[in-house]
Amino acid sequence: xxxxxxxxxxxxxxxxxxxxxxxxxxxxxxxxxxxxxxxxxxxxxxxxxxxxxxxxxxxxxxxxxxxxxxxxxxxxxxxxxxxxxxxxxxxxxxxxxxxxxxxxxxxxxxxxxxxxxxxxxxxxxxxxxxxxxxxxxxxxxxxxxxxxxxxxxxxxxxxxxxxxxxxxxxxxxxxxxxxxxxxxxxxxxxxxxxxxxxxxxxxxxxxxxxxxxxxxxxxx
Amino acid sequence: xxxxxxxxxxxxxxxxxxxxxxxxxxxxxxxxxxxxxxxxxxxxxxxxxxxxxxxxxxxxxxxxxxxxxxxxxxxxxxxxxxxxxxxxxxxxxxxxxxxxxxxxxxxxxxxxxxxxxxxxxxxxxxxxxxxxxxxxxxxxxxxxxxxxxxxxxxxxxxxxxxxxxxxxxxxxxxxxxxxxxxxxxxxxxxxxxxxxxxxxxxxxxxxxxxxxxxxxxxxxxxxxxxxxxxxxxxxxxxxxxxxxxxxxxxxxxxxxxxxxxxxxxxxxxxxxxxxxxxxxxxxxxxxxxxxxxxxxxxxxxxxxxxxxxxxxxxxxx
Numbered sequence: 001x002x003x004x005x006x007x008x009x010x011x012x013x014x015x016x017x018x019x020x021x022x023x024x025x026x027x028x029x030x031x032x033x034x035x036x037x038x039x040x041x042x043x044x045x046x047x048x049x050x051x052x053x054x055x056x057x058x059x060x061x062x063x064x065x066x067x068x069x070x071x072x073x074x075x076x077x078x079x080x081x082x083x084x085x086x087x088x089x090x091x092x093x094x095x096x097x098x099x100x101x102x103x104x105x106x107x108x109x110x111x112x113x114x115x116x117x118x119x120x121x122x123x124x125x126x127x128x129x130x131x132x133x134x135x136x137x138x139x140x141x142x143x144x145x146x147x148x149x150x151x152x153x154x155x156x157x158x159x160x161x162x163x164x165x166x167x168x169x170x171x172x173x174x175x176x177x178x179x180x181x182x183x184x185x186x187x188x189x190x191x192x193x194x195x196x197x198x199x200x201x202x203x204x205x206x207x208x209x210x211x212x213x214x215x216x217x218x219x220x
Numbered sequence: 221x222x223x224x225x226x227x228x229x230x231x232x233x234x235x236x237x238x239x240x241x242x243x244x245x246x247x248x249x250x251x252x253x254x255x256x257x258x259x260x261x262x263x264x265x266x267x268x269x270x271x272x273x274x275x276x277x278x279x280x281x282x283x284x285x286x287x288x289x290x291x292x293x294x295x296x297x298x299x300x301x302x303x304x305x306x307x308x309x310x311x312x313x314x315x316x317x318x319x320x321x322x323x324x325x326x327x328x329x330x331x332x333x334x335x336x337x338x339x340x341x342x343x344x345x346x347x348x349x350x351x352x353x354x355x356x357x358x359x360x361x362x363x364x365x366x367x368x369x370x371x372x373x374x375x376x377x378x379x380x381x382x383x384x385x386x387x388x389x390x391x392x393x394x395x396x397x398x399x400x401x402x403x404x405x406x407x408x409x410x411x412x413x414x415x416x417x418x419x420x421x422x423x424x425x426x427x428x429x430x431x432x433x434x435x436x437x438x439x440x441x442x443x444x445x446x447x448x449x450x451x452x453x454x455x456x457x458x459x460x461x462x463x464x465x466x467x468x469x470x471x472x473x474x475x476x477x478x479x480x481x482x483x484x485x486x487x488x489x490x491x492x493x494x495x496x497x498x499x500x501x502x503x504x505x506x507x508x509x510x511x512x513x514x515x516x517x518x519x520x521x522x523x524x525x526x527x528x529x530x531x532x533x534x535x536x537x
């Protein structure tokens with residue numbers, strides 16, 4: 001019985017791996033994405049990639065552009081109230097991308113989101129998160145950051161926080177559209193940011209936001 | 221590929237293979253003598269270009285082996301990649317989403333379908349007339365007037381360059397010449413070889429003898445020495461390849477001159493667009509070359525002119 005159970009588990013893991021690779025391949029075909037490592041390197045271990053959020057496919061693009069060995073150990077932080085609402089979303093969110101699912105509704109949640117993220121980092125995984133908290137559909141390059149990134153940095157000050165600027169993906173798939181337009185996307189990984197001892201929350205979030213926004217400038 | 225074209229095509233491929241072996245050897249010698257640690261960017265770029273050339277020639281050879289459908293599909297894929305690079309840089313807004321999706325998923329496949337069924341009367345006017353008039357309607361219906369003319373004009377330019385012009389390469393397969401049955405694939409090989417050889421020789425002459433820039437504001441690498449030397453070299457090569465074509469040696473020299481000049485103009489115009497948009501390369505997918513348009517710009521400009529001149533003066537269709 002346990003043998004059968006293990007075989008089933010292995011088969012399911014294989015299916016999720018193939019599904020992940022298929023999504024990555026699709027993203028690569030559509031957007032011919034390009035990774036620019038400007039100030040940091042793709043290395044293993046706990047770290048936080050924090051990115052601008054313009055499309056639901058943002059984390060898939062960041063994940064796709066990481067070397068395959070790092071992908072297995074890199075988990076997006078995503079909203080439980082979105083990713084568990086249908087079996088298909090749950091399959092991709094929970095099983096394929098192994099998202100750290102956090103509940104955005106304080107009144108409904110049983111776990112503290114920051115504690116969940118810390119536990120994931122302590123287990124050796126990297127995180128992908130979007131400190132703006134929701135997709136940016138405004139004309140401003142970035143929305144004000146939520147405080148999650150600060151709490152994470154305060155509790156694990158030795159961990160690298162890597163700003164990641166995603167360009168063009170919102171044009172590939174604007175909010176509400178279902179057919180993607182194949183345009184080239186660029187993902188720029190900047191130099192790591194760390195919190196200073198006694199740095200106030202507002203200062204740190206402004207600095208992190210500026211580090212991310214600086215990657216937006218067109219480079220030669 | 222049909223058997224009629226096989227001996228000539230094999231000969232041409234062997235010749236190109238020999239050229240590439242020579243280029244590879246020169247690239248390695250340059251690296252060993254100048255900078256064995258790979259620190260000379262010009263030598264490294266040269267070697268990356270040569271490596272990419274091997275891949276491009278192999279791809280083209282496979283398409284030729286696969287016959288008409290193979291060639292139409294290959295150029296359809298090249299069109300897709302070029303269009304993706306072009307539309308990444310053009311002015312657009314969220315109101316253009318359906319126009320852009322239609323460009324990739326309706327207009328592009330339909331143009332190549334028309335080429336594939338040899339409906340000349342339709343594929344020659346589909347993009348310049350029907351798409352030109354109807355596609356802006358889709359953007360207009362979404363009701364955002366800001367920069368509307370920029371958006372539709374740049375989109376139409378992208379479609380003419382990346383779909384219409386490129387589709388004239390596989391269209392060469394369907395022309396008919398007396399006593400030339402089954403050898404049309406050689407015309408494509410001729411067009412691409414002469415134009416690309418002109419590009420390569422312009423690069424070689426420019427790097428070795430180039431002093432006087434043609435358009436300093438547009439391109440730091442286009443020199444009079446490079447352009448004249450490159451085009452002259454390619455015209456000589458083209459004249460020597462008359463046996464691939466329905467042309468006499470003299471006609472072949474004249475045709476080579478026309479397509480090399482068009483190719484040169486293509487490079488110039490595409491450089492101007494790149495400068496306007498503030499980029500150095502169209503893309504990043506071909507190591508050493510940049511994007512697909514960086515490599516195809518000369519073929520894009522030469523193909524429709526080559527097609528129509530050949531069709532008017534030599535074809536029976």
